[in-house]
Amino acid sequence: MSYSFQFSPYRRRFKRPLTTHHGVWSVREGVILRLASATGAIGWGEIAPVPWFGSETVEQALAFCCQLPTDLSESEILLVPDSLPACQFGLESAWEEIQNSKFKIQNSKSPALSYSRLLPAGEAALSAWKMLHQQGFRTLKWKIGVEPIAQEL
Known part of the structure; x- marks a missing residue:
């Protein structure tokens, strides 16, 4: 089966910059992907590399997307090189998403998904989690290793 392929790069500022062991992270960059099957099923993906985790750069991801044809075969989708894990x-x-759409029941209602949320670094997390929990979030991520070890302990 063949899929039409489109992509669009993005660059967005975080509401609050994120402090990591690698420094302050204030902008998120990536690429939004859209695949469409001949039957009209649509699948969305995102390439959002984090180079300091050992992934490709946004520039490498864009270069990869630019060289792809506008119609992709299943084998082309599944043969993205291991050196481009975010692209994969x-x-x-x-x-x-397109494959799973084949199994959806017409007019069925699925429960709304609750996604995880990132807690602020440091002591602010000790109070921030309560509001998120009240909003229905049950998976919270707390970055550690941001401050000196003596301070975090």
Whole structure:
């Protein structure tokens, strides 16, 4: 099966910059992907590399997307090189969404999904989690290793 392929880069500022062991992270960059099957099923994916985790850069991801044809075969989607893990994830996520759409029941209502949320670093997390829990979030992520070890302990 063939899938039409489109992509669009993005660059967005975080509401609050994120402090990591690698420094302050204030802008998120990536690429939104769209695959469409001949039957009209749509799948969305995102390439959002974090180079300091060992992934490709946004520039490498864009270069990869630019060289792809506008019609992709299933084998082209599944043969993204291992050196481009964020590209693999983005394309395969879009492809999986199309595959899973074959099994959806018409007019069925699924429960709304609650996604995880990131707690602020340091002591602010000790009070921030309560509001998020009240909003229905049950998976919270707390970055550690941001401050000196003596301070975090």
